Amino acid sequence: MADSFAKISSMIESARDLTIEAAVSASSRLTDTPSGSRPQEISKLLNSRTEREILNGMKCVISIISRGEDGLPYFADVVKNITTTNTKIKNLVLIYLTRYADIEPDTALLSINSIQKSLNDKNPINRARAIRSLAGIKIISIVPILLLCIKRTINDPSPLVRSATAVAIGKVFDIDNSSKKQLLEYINKLIADSDPQVVSSTIKTYYKIREEYINSSKIWEPIHGNFRRLCSLITQLDEWSQCFLIDILTEYSRKFLPKPKLYFIGQENKVIDMPDFNERTIISNEYDISFDDDLQLFLNSLRLLVYSRSDSVILSVVKAIFFLTPSKFLIEFDIPYALVKLTHTSSSSQSESFIWQIISYISAFDKSIFQSFYKSFYVFPTDTTIVAKSKLEILSSLIDHSNIKFILEELKYYALYSNNKMISRESIRTIGRCAQLSSDWSMIILKWCLKEIQNTSGGILNELLTVVRYFMQQKINSKENIDNEKEIVVKTCHRLSTIIQDKNFSIESDAKASIIWIIGEFTNVAENSIGPDVLRTLIKSFAKEDENVRYQILVLASKICTYELKLIKNETGNFDEIYTERVTNNISIKMFQHVLHLSKYDESYDTRDRARMFNVLLNSGKDQIDLASLFLQAPKPIPIANDPSFKEKDLIRILSKFFSVSDWSDAETLPNSKIRTPVAIQHNKLEAGSGISFVSSANYNRTPSPLPISKHAISSEQFQNSSHPLSNVLSNPSIERAKQTYQLQSLDDFFGAEDEDSEDDDEEEEEDEESEEESEAEEDSEEEESDVHSQAAQEEEQSEEESDESDESDDEVGLLSNQKSQSNGDH
Numbered sequence: 001m002a003d004s005f006a007k008i009s010s011m012i013e014s015a016r017d018l019t020i021e022a023a024v025s026a027s028s029r030l031t032d033t034p035s036g037s038r039p040q041e042i043s044k045l046l047n048s049r050t051e052r053e054i055l056n057g058m059k060c061v062i063s064i065i066s067r068g069e070d071g072l073p074y075f076a077d078v079v080k081n082i083t084t085t086n087t088k089i090k091n092l093v094l095i096y097l098t099r100y101a102d103i104e105p106d107t108a109l110l111s112i113n114s115i116q117k118s119l120n121d122k123n124p125i126n127r128a129r130a131i132r133s134l135a136g137i138k139i140i141s142i143v144p145i146l147l148l149c150i151k152r153t154i155n156d157p158s159p160l161v162r163s164a165t166a167v168a169i170g171k172v173f174d175i176d177n178s179s180k181k182q183l184l185e186y187i188n189k190l191i192a193d194s195d196p197q198v199v200s201s202t203i204k205t206y207y208k209i210r211e212e213y214i215n216s217s218k219i220w221e222p223i224h225g226n227f228r229r230l231c232s233l234i235t236q237l238d239e240w241s242q243c244f245l246i247d248i249l250t251e252y253s254r255k256f257l258p259k260p261k262l263y264f265i266g267q268e269n270k271v272i273d274m275p276d277f278n279e280r281t282i283i284s285n286e287y288d289i290s291f292d293d294d295l296q297l298f299l300n301s302l303r304l305l306v307y308s309r310s311d312s313v314i315l316s317v318v319k320a321i322f323f324l325t326p327s328k329f330l331i332e333f334d335i336p337y338a339l340v341k342l343t344h345t346s347s348s349s350q351s352e353s354f355i356w357q358i359i360s361y362i363s364a365f366d367k368s369i370f371q372s373f374y375k376s377f378y379v380f381p382t383d384t385t386i387v388a389k390s391k392l393e394i395l396s397s398l399i400d401h402s403n404i405k406f407i408l409e410e411l412k413y414y415a416l417y418s419n420n421k422m423i424s425r426e427s428i429r430t431i432g433r434c435a436q437l438s439s440d441w442s443m444i445i446l447k448w449c450l451k452e453i454q455n456t457s458g459g460i461l462n463e464l465l466t467v468v469r470y471f472m473q474q475k476i477n478s479k480e481n482i483d484n485e486k487e488i489v490v491k492t493c494h495r496l497s498t499i500i501q502d503k504n505f506s507i508e509s510d511a512k513a514s515i516i517w518i519i520g521e522f523t524n525v526a527e528n529s530i531g532p533d534v535l536r537t538l539i540k541s542f543a544k545e546d547e548n549v550r551y552q553i554l555v556l557a558s559k560i561c562t563y564e565l566k567l568i569k570n571e572t573g574n575f576d577e578i579y580t581e582r583v584t585n586n587i588s589i590k591m592f593q594h595v596l597h598l599s600k601y602d603e604s605y606d607t608r609d610r611a612r613m614f615n616v617l618l619n620s621g622k623d624q625i626d627l628a629s630l631f632l633q634a635p636k637p638i639p640i641a642n643d644p645s646f647k648e649k650d651l652i653r654i655l656s657k658f659f660s661v662s663d664w665s666d667a668e669t670l671p672n673s674k675i676r677t678p679v680a681i682q683h684n685k686l687e688a689g690s691g692i693s694f695v696s697s698a699n700y701n702r703t704p705s706p707l708p709i710s711k712h713a714i715s716s717e718q719f720q721n722s723s724h725p726l727s728n729v730l731s732n733p734s735i736e737r738a739k740q741t742y743q744l745q746s747l748d749d750f751f752g753a754e755d756e757d758s759e760d761d762d763e764e765e766e767e768d769e770e771s772e773e774e775s776e777a778e779e780d781s782e783e784e785e786s787d788v789h790s791q792a793a794q795e796e797e798q799s800e801e802e803s804d805e806s807d808e809s810d811d812e813v814g815l816l817s818n819q820k821s822q823s824n825g826d827h
Contacts, residue, residue: 046077058092082111098136105139124158135168159195166201188222200241207244225679231301239310246316257295263288327366356390363397374398388423396433428463446471465514490526509546520556531560532588558614561592
């Protein structure tokens with residue numbers, strides 16, 4: 001019989017499991033059914049009387065919303081389930097409400113009362129969820145109710161509820177900011193809370209709402225009295241709160257703390273305020289610095305955060321140290337090591353590229369910070385273009401006499417062998433920046449560029465020519481050793497002329513046009529010794545050249561003609577006949593007239609227009625020669641490779657949002673340091689009338705759960721009135737005393753009862769012996785009775801009717817035995 005009962009139980013369990021699996025499978029397929037029949041099926045589940053079907057319906061609704069579909073048609077069916085006692089269903093309903101409450105405000109208001117009741121729940125998780133959900137219902141009419149709830153939960157004994165209250169304050173501020181003063185008072189109280197979890201949530205809310213008070217000093221009132229405590233508490237906050245708090249305290253330090261003072265070593269009485277970051281390169285490292293005590297406290301609290309596992313925390317620390325201390329403190333705080341390490345451990349490519357840009361931004365102002373890490377900035381084949389460009393910019397800013405040999409070799413390799421043409425071109429630009437170090441290195445780089453011109457093509461060749469042009473213009477503008485620099489320029493022009501006239505070398509039109517422009521630009525420096533010969537060669541193939549080359553040939557001819565006309569004018573003076581004769585017989589001027597004739601019929605509008613302008617300018621007599629010389633030989637700007645501010649402007653544009661901070665306040669306007677006197681810490685404890693009760697184990701009345709009532713059960717009255725021997729046990733006065741409820745004693749009662757207990761020890765021992773004898777007698781009678789019933793049961797098994805009666809008797813005996821054991825335990 002027992003085996004059959006076990007089989008039936010297993011069958012029932014397996015059937016139950018199959019039913020649950022079928023229900024889950026059906027609910028999962030429900031979201032894939034056609035939209036026409038889906039609302040009826042889901043509404044049927046939401047209106048069911050079983051919690052399991054309601055839960056499946058809520059899961060379907062949330063799944064539909066997560067897939068981007070509209071869940072508004074189920075609003076009424078969902079909201080009425082807010083009164084359920086099932087926690088899972090209620091959580092899903094609250095999620096739904098925060099999503100659609102502002103669309104159906106009238107219906108959503110029906111759920112406010114039920115959510116408010118959850119604020120009295122004994123479980124702090126439910127109370128926290130209630131206040132957070134109330135704030136998430138973005139209906140302006142419930143703001144007064146919400147403010148009352150916040151006033152209540154702000155003193156909740158659970159830090160989880162107070163933390164949720166801080167989040168709710170930020171949401172209320174989004175709904176209606178008319179209660180700014182009251183909300184700011186709540187924040188002022190929560191930010192002084194004793195629990196770090198509450199402070200973390202409050203910092204996030206404070207950071208969010210402070211933008212509304214950007215021009216008001218009241219927004220800093222919660223920080224004044226808590227500044228020193230926040231500095232000591234910052235390591236206990238979560239990572240995002242640490243980021244927000246560092247930014248807040250950095251702004252606070254520049255507004256309310258004095259600037260650090262620099263004391264120069266070896267220069268008595270020379271004390272200056274710390275300059276801004278864009279002026280720090282002019283300061284020598286030989287100085288001492290003095291910080292305000294509160295600023296020193298804040299800086300010391302950041303030392304451990306440099307080794308945080310969060311990228312955002314480290315970057316916030318970098319920003320704070322960069323704006324509050326001199327450059328050498330970045331090295332003292334291990335900022336270079338932290339940033340370089342962060343580039344290898346960053347979890348996303350966006351974060352990595354942003355970190356490289358920050359390093360490039362900092363190194364642009366002071367290269368000594370990252371100079372010892374220059375090998376960490378070598379470009380790898382796997383680097384993205386943005387990362388590679390940032391690395392090259394960093395390398396160009398770190399070059400000095402100790403490392404240029406190694407960095408230059410790396411740059412040459414990138415320029416010639418990189419598969420990414422963008423990186424190759426950027427490497428050549430970086431090589432051009434390296435020439436600023438000294439004239440010796442500039443000559444080495446110039447020779448390498450002239451050598452590689454014949455071995456490259458495309459954009460790389462154009463970049464090489466740009467670098468060459470930069471070198472030549474730099475040397476012309478040099479004020480030291482002018483004769484030697486001009487000789488280098490002439491030799492470079494001659495080298496370029498041999499390249500362009502070499503028939504065995506095929507050069508692209510863009511590069512060819514650049515070389516022609518360079519030769520024409522420096523024809524005065526070369527005293528017109530190279531340009532005419534190049535022009536003679538190019539005239540032969542004028543019609544076959546590309547448009548940009550034909551245009552540069554016209555410009556070269558004009559510059560050569562201008563030089564010759566000015567030279568003839570200076571030599572002949574006022575002798576017009578001699579001037580006319582020499583102009584007519586000059587070969588360079590004849591070549592110009594020929595190019596002018598060819599350009600007059602060119603297919604390009606620009607070439608024809610420019611040819612007409614040169615014709616009027618140079619063929620109108622010697623009075624126009626000075627104007628033509630000024631027009632054609634005016635100094636040209638040096639290429640962008642020589643502009644050190646280009647990189648800084650680009651980086652400032654990219655990082656302007658991150659590297660933005662308020663200016664230091666004037667020392668005369670700073671308030672007294674007494675405003676940072678620590679305020680009292682808010683310790684929230686359970687108080688009378690708080691609406692939340694806790695049950696003590698001392699006075700808790702433990703009432704046993706009632707037994708299930710069946711047709712075989714015996715009531716207590718029947719049992720007591722029966723003649724069964726166990727009924728005598730219930731009439732025992734010692735058992736009645738055991739049923740009395742225990743009450744707590746005061747200390748006086750407890751110590752006063754010790755003497756009475758010592759006098760009654762003997763009486764209690766006698767009562768214990770008597771109770772033991774009575775219990776033994778009851779056990780003997782119980783065993784005899786059980787034997788009698790068991791024999792009767794065996795005899796009645798012969799017939800089916802007798803077996804039913806035996807089952808009833810067995811149930812009665814089992815119930816009696818349970819009650820006996822309970823009574824014995826009480827006794």
